[in-house]
Structures are given as structure tokens and as C-alpha cells.
């Protein structure tokens with residue numbers, strides 16, 4: 532037993548977001564990995580019984596592995612702070628600005644990392660001004676192809692590539708189905724990579740860059756969570772200086788967004804070898820097909836040992 536923790540660890544997984552299933556898989560994997568180190572772990576869902584369960588048998592630490600809103604927008608972590616419970620991962624205010632893609636992009640761009648030019652549209656503005664003229668203006672300013680996605684989403688849900696003007700209205704509707712605000716940005720063609728950051732020492736450091744090559748071309752929900760639907764290369768098949776630039780971009784994002792313990796930045800490397808920041812994740816996926824565990828393995832690290840190290844860090848902080 533890992534008795535120095537002073538009690539059980541609670542992994543939070545599930546929740547009511549569209550990424551509930553992904554979260555349950557992430558939670559199961561991390562819970563098993565911690566048990567492998569003798570940690571007593573309970574996995575709890577986020578529902579009306581959660582706070583009573585936490586109060587009745589106070590855990591030493593919480594590991595939130597909730598994807599989507601509540602888990603990633605900082606709300607639930609704010610409640611954990613109010614309860615005085617330590618947890619692994621970023622603080623609520625950092626989560627809020629990271630989960631909002633345009634807010635995060637602006638901060639990361641200001642720190643010198645390229646981020647695609649974009650227009651952010653609320654459903655109300657879209658309706659008030661009329662879809663036709665708004666979309667025509669955006670298309671003439673940003674050009675084609677475009678990427679359309681909800682500002683606060685995940686797992687590519689509601690995200691689509693728009694290659695012709697005729698596809699734009701349907702893409703907007705698909706994104707509005709996942710939230711009231713949508714970002715339309717320049718599509719960056721190139722090599723998609725995920726860069727995991729581990730912040731368990733003096734400075735946050737990037738783990739080996741994972742290249743994502745989906746069979747169908749787009750890293751959508753199916754490509755993410757169907758075994759074999761995407762090929763991964765670790766490290767990415769890119770020149771050393773480009774890998775270093777990707778690592779630097781992810782560490783910059785982690786630092787400028789004020790993130791803690793672990794994060795993952797999603798980037799596209801264009802034909803010139805320049806990394807473009809798409810978004811950062813405060814609760815990186817930990818499923819069998821997720822990139823964070825692959826990056827850890829490539830660095831010679833084990834998920835359970837790393838998570839336990841972060842639990843100890845959270846207790847000390």
C-alpha cells in the first residue's frame with residue numbers, strides 16, 4: 532500500500548458531456564495504473580451524489596479525468612478548491628481560458644506561437660446579421676478551406692473541414708449543435724502532432740512528439756477511439772529542428788496559459804515546418820488510443836508512476 536498518501540485517491544470520470552465514454556475509458560486506465568503502485572483508488576462519476584461521497588470518506592487527492600465542460604472549464608475544480616481537496620491538474624482560472632479555444636489561441640499567439648487566423652461567431656450574431664452575408668464576408672476574408680468548430684468542445688465533436696462555400700452553412704449548424712459560439716479558422720494543411728507536457732519537476736517539459744495519421748484523413752471521433760483507425764508515429768517523422776519547435780510551442784502554451792502538472796497541445800506542422808497551435812487540453816485523454824500515454828511510454832515513463840508523482844506534488848502544493 533501507498534500509505535504515505537494518507538487515504539484513498541478518487542479518480543473522477545464520466546460526467547454528462549458528449550465525451551462521457553472517453554472519460555470513463557481514461558479514468559479506468561489511470562485508476563488501474565495507480566492501483567499497480569499499491570494506491571487505493573475509487574472511481575466516482577459526477578452526479579448529485581458526488582459531494583456527499585467526497586464528504587463521507589474524504590480522499591487524500593482527486594484526479595479529474597473529465598473531458599468536455601465542467602471537467603475542463605474549471606467549474607468542478609473550483610468546487611474541489613471550495614472543499615479544500617487537492618487535485619491533479621490545472622487550476623480553475625487556467626482551465627477557463629484554455630477550454631475556450633479563441634481565448635487560448637490569442638494568449639498563445641501573443642507569446643509568439645503561430646495560430647490560425649479566425650473569426651468567432653455567436654449564434655445570436657449569426658441570426659441577427661443573417662447567415663448568408665456573414666458567411667460570405669468570412670469566406671472572402673479567410674479564404675478556403677476552413678475549419679469550423681465549437682469554441683468549447685472536444686474529440687472533434689461538431690468540428691468539420693469546409694472545402695467549398697456550399698459546405699459552410701452545414702458545418703456551422705454542426706458546430707452550433709455543440710455550443711452557442713463557433714470558431715471559423717483558416718485550415719492548416721500539414722502533419723498533425725500532439726505534444727504532451729509534463730510538469731513534475733522544476734520546469735514543464737515536452738514529451739516526445741506524437742504524429743497522428745488518420746486513415747480517413749481527418750482525426751474525427753471515430754479515428755480517435757477505434758483501434759487501428761489511426762496510425763501514430765512516436766517520435767513524429769519530422770526533422771529534429773521541427774520537433775524542437777513543436778516541443779517549444781507546447782511548453783510555451785502550457786506556461787502562458789498557466790497550466791499545471793499535465794497538458795497536451797494539438798498542433799499542425801505546415802509544409803515549411805512551422806507548428807500552428809490549434810488548442811491545448813487540461814485533461815488529456817488517457818484511453819488506449821490516446822496520445823498522452825503513448826508519449827509517456829516513448830519517454831520511458833509509466834502512467835501510474837507519473838500520476839502518483841503528480842498526486843504527491845498536488846498534496847505538497
Ligand SMILES: Nc1ncnc2c1ncn2[C@@H]1O[C@H](COP(=O)(O)OP(=O)(O)O)[C@@H](O)[C@H]1O
Nearest residue numbers: 647678684685686687717718719750797809810
Ligand atoms: N485550423 C485547422 N486546420 C486544420 N485542421 C484543424 C484545424 N483545427 C482543427 N483541426 C482538426 O480538427 C481536430 C479537432 O480540432 P481541435 O482544435 O484539436 O479541437 P478538439 O480536439 O477539442 O475537438 C484536430 O485534431 C485537427 O485534426
Ligand SMILES: [Mg+2]
Nearest residue numbers: 686687797810
Ligand atoms: Mg484537439
